[in-house]
Each structure stands twice: as C-alpha cells, then as structure tokens.
Amino acid sequence: MESFSLILAIVVVTALAFDFTNGFHDTANAMATTISTGALKPKVAVAMSAVLNLVGAFLSVEVANTISKGLVDETGIRPEVIFAALVGAILWNLLTWLVGLPSSSSHALMGGLIGAAVASAGIGAVNGDVLVTKVLLPAIAAPIVAGLAALLASRMTYSLGRKADGKAAAKGYRAGQIASAGLVSLAHGTNDAQKTMGIITLALVAGGSLAPDSDPPVWVILSAGLAIALGTYLGGWRIIRTMGKGLTDLQPQQGFAAQTSAATVILASSHLGFSLSTTHSVSGAVMGAGLGRKGGVVRWSTATRMFVAWGLTLPAAALVAALAEWVCRLGDWGTALVAVFLVASSFAIWRISRREVVDHTNVVDGDVVGAPQPEPAGVVTTAMAAVSPPPTGVAEELSATLPAAATTSDPKAPSAATTV
Numbered sequence: 001m002e003s004f005s006l007i008l009a010i011v012v013v014t015a016l017a018f019d020f021t022n023g024f025h026d027t028a029n030a031m032a033t034t035i036s037t038g039a040l041k042p043k044v045a046v047a048m049s050a051v052l053n054l055v056g057a058f059l060s061v062e063v064a065n066t067i068s069k070g071l072v073d074e075t076g077i078r079p080e081v082i083f084a085a086l087v088g089a090i091l092w093n094l095l096t097w098l099v100g101l102p103s104s105s106s107h108a109l110m111g112g113l114i115g116a117a118v119a120s121a122g123i124g125a126v127n128g129d130v131l132v133t134k135v136l137l138p139a140i141a142a143p144i145v146a147g148l149a150a151l152l153a154s155r156m157t158y159s160l161g162r163k164a165d166g167k168a169a170a171k172g173y174r175a176g177q178i179a180s181a182g183l184v185s186l187a188h189g190t191n192d193a194q195k196t197m198g199i200i201t202l203a204l205v206a207g208g209s210l211a212p213d214s215d216p217p218v219w220v221i222l223s224a225g226l227a228i229a230l231g232t233y234l235g236g237w238r239i240i241r242t243m244g245k246g247l248t249d250l251q252p253q254q255g256f257a258a259q260t261s262a263a264t265v266i267l268a269s270s271h272l273g274f275s276l277s278t279t280h281s282v283s284g285a286v287m288g289a290g291l292g293r294k295g296g297v298v299r300w301s302t303a304t305r306m307f308v309a310w311g312l313t314l315p316a317a318a319l320v321a322a323l324a325e326w327v328c329r330l331g332d333w334g335t336a337l338v339a340v341f342l343v344a345s346s347f348a349i350w351r352i353s354r355r356e357v358v359d360h361t362n363v364v365d366g367d368v369v370g371a372p373q374p375e376p377a378g379v380v381t382t383a384m385a386a387v388s389p390p391p392t393g394v395a396e397e398l399s400a401t402l403p404a405a406a407t408t409s410d411p412k413a414p415s416a417a418t419t420v
Contacts, residue, residue, distance in 0.1 A: 007079045007335065008207040012200055014086045014342075016227040019196035021093040022105040023053065023231020026192060028239040029102070029262070029282040030184040030232075033255035033289075035240060035363065039174040040181070042237075042360035048178075049185040050233035056189020057197075057225030071110065071135070072117045072202075073125050080328040080335055081120045082203045087342050088112035088321030094349045096309055100238035100358075103309040104277035108317045109195055110135050115318025119325040138269060139277055139310075143284025146265045150285040153257035154292025161253065173252035180259035185232075187266035188278050189225065196224040237358045247283070247306075248290030248298050258282070258289035280310065 030052075031045040040048070089105070089112040096103040110131075117125040161169050197216040200223075204210040210217070216224075250258065262285040266278050283306060290298045327334045 005079075005207060007083070008203060008209065010335070010339065011079045011083045011086070011203045011207075014083055014090070014339075015196050015200045015203065016223060018086050018090050018093070018105075018109065018199075019193065019224050019227035020231040021090055021097070022109075022192055022196070023050075023228040024234050024236040025093050025097050025103075025105050025231075025239060026188060026278055027232045027236045028242070029278045030181050030188055030259075032240045032242075032282075033250050033258055033286060034177055034181040037174070037177065037250055037252050037255045039177045039252060039255065042240075042363055045181070046233050046360075048182060049188075050229040052182050052185035053189040053193060053232050054225045054229040056186040056191075057193035057221055057228065059186075059190045071127060071130050072113060073121070073127065077117060077125070077202065077206045078120065079203050079207045081116045081325055082113070082199060082206060083335065084119075084325035084328055084338065085109070085112035085116040085321045086199065087324040087338055088115060088317040088319070090342065091320055091345055092313060092317045094346055096313075097236055097238060098349050098353055100242045101306055101309045102239050102242060102279045102283055103306075103313050104139075104279045106192060106195055106277045106279075107135075107139065107310070107313040109199065111314035111317030112321035113199070114314070115321035116325040118318075119322035120329075139280060142265055142269070142277060143280045143287075145284075146262050146281045147284035147288030149261035149264070150254075150258045150288035151292040153261055154254050154289045157253045157257055158293060170252055173256050177252055177256045177259060180256055180263060183263040184259050184266070184278075184282065187263045189228065191266055191269065191278055193224050193228045196227065197221055200224065237360060237363045238353075241358060241363050242302065242306075247286050247302055248296060250286070250289060251293065254289035254293055254296070257292065258285040261285045261288070 027046055027049060030049045031040070031042075034040045035042050035045050086109075089108040092103070092108040092111075093105055114126050114131070157173075194216075197220050200220045201210065201214065201216045204217075204220075205212055205214065259282075262278075262282040265281045265285075269281075287298050287303060290296045324338045327338050330337075
C-alpha cells in the first residue's frame, strides 16, 4: 500500500466523508419517485440503492480519470489544496440537504476543487477545455435531454396503455419502476462514486504516493464504493421528499419513464467520461415526466429554488474552498483550524436538522413542518371549481335539507331557492 503522511491520511478520510454525504444527498435521485408512488417501502428502497451503488463503483473509472488527470494540473497541487476543496464541497452538500434542495454533489466537488486550485496556483491550474466540455456543457444539457426524454416517454406510455387493465398495468409499471430505480442506482455508482476515487487518486499523486497518470488503486475503489453505499442506506429523506412530492405528483407510469430516461443519460455520460450531475439528470427527468401526463403540473416555485441552488453550487463551493486553502497555507495549525471548523459546522447543521425530523416514517407525508406545500390554484382552476357541480355527498345533503327549509313555519326562514 502507498506510503502516507498525516495530511494525506486526513485528505483521504475527508474525501470519504464527502463520499458519504454524496450518498445520502443523492439517494433521492434513484429512489424518490419509487418511494413516492409506493412501488417500494422507504427502507427497502434505500437498501437496494446502496447495494447497487457499491456494484456500480466497480464498473468504470473513466469519470475518476477525468477528475484526477484532466480538470486541474496535477503539478504543484498539494494535499492541503484537495483538503480545502473537500471542505467547500461537504459544507455545500450539508447546507442544501438541510433545506431539502437537490443540488449537485458533483458540482460542489468541482467547484471546491477549482476554487482551491485557483487560490493555490492561479487560474492556469484549471484546464478550461475540460471544465467546459466535460463539466459545464453536460450540466446544461443533462436536465434538458433527460426532461425531454421523460416527457416523450410518459406520453408514449399513457398512449400505449390506454386500453390496458388499470390494476394490471399499475402493477406492471411498479415492477418496471423498481427495475429502472435499480438502474439509476447502478448508474449513480458508476458516476458519483468515481468522483471521490478521482479526488483520492489526485491526492495520492500530489502527496507522492502514486505516479502521475495512475488509475485509482483497488482499495480506493472499494472504500469509495462502501462510503457512498453507507450514505445511500442512511437516506437523505429531506431531499427524497422534495424530489418525490415537492416538484410534481407522479404516477407509476411517470416514475418509470423518469427513471429510465435519467439512467440512460447517466450511463451514457459515464461511458464518455463526463462528470455529469446525476441530480440535474434526475430532476430534469422528474419535471419532464410531470408534464408528460395530461393534467400533470410542475411546482415551479420549488423548481425555481432548485435552479437557484444549481447556479450557486459551483461559485459557493469554490469560494469556501478558496478561503479554506488560504487558512491552510498558514501551516499545520491552519489546516487543523479548518478541520475543526468543518467538524463544528457539520455538527451544528445536524443539530438544526433535528428540530424538524424527516425520516423513513414520514417521508411520504405532507404534515411535517417545512415540507413542500402545493402551489395555490390558478385562475382557470378556481373558475372551473366555481361552476362545477357539487360532489355527490354534498348534493345529497342539500336535497335532504331543502324540504325542511321550504316547509318551516317560520316566515323569516329562507326559501329553498334562497338556500341554494
């Protein structure tokens, strides 16, 4: 095994901590729609996702190589720089988890790495071509492609299933949704687990423990896979609620279409070595599927908050990482100070989260404080409700009370016509 210095050991442990937060932050990508439609029980869903994340971590190293060999210049990058990058990524992950926003763990890591590298070695330390072609362009294209694919798939699914038996079709789509959720989990392992592999490999190269241009060692692949699987199993219930109910209300047909579309996009990007955001892909697919059903809606207030978080992810993580790198430059005590700040901030965020607990027992309920609420009805919906006939139970109640009002002996009593 490679020789380790103390700072290199700290970096590896911090990278695995980020991988853990990545796991529970992104559990919603694979399992939110499966849980919200009732296809799987919450704990069963996250256990299945955890196992498949671990398996997916062993299928490819293309994305890991993009990070360890392509995004930043390996020469001149010290382990402290990578530690600072991870601090920015972890804190952004925890903050967005606290408020239930499905932001990108991938972009948090990219932003942290860019900010720390620029603070340490200048703008020339970042390879602009790789940043644009393998990070920024996929970030824009992924939700659009996945959303359009899910929209078309949802409409096709409803069109082909019009004459199918309702119960049998629903059962079949639930089975398909479980399979597609498993595919998303597998794809997540092939993409997101590799990002931590790439960061650890970059740290080993920077610390002199690996030769430049090396692939991730087996122990790095295994530890990254286990960390993301453990985080996935614990479940990011706050974000699962937002993805499953906050963006739109999905039926099994839509859930199947969304997950299949997202998995296809993620697997294709992993094969090409794109550091794609699985969050962007799945969120785009969920919104597309929501619009794919006749009468379906997307809650744009929630979507807008999510888009803002996406836009802030790279610069916010980069800024925190740059500040952390500046403090680390002060020496060992500076690095220790950043480590203490990271631990204290993480604990404080966890303590705040305990004020309003969201877990597997209430993730599909809507009565928890802070849960996404339905958007108010628009003008058209309100007008239609005003002219629609009353429900059957209300109509029967009115018909039973009208004769009594019409025959009352009180001359001041309202007539039946007035009552109506």
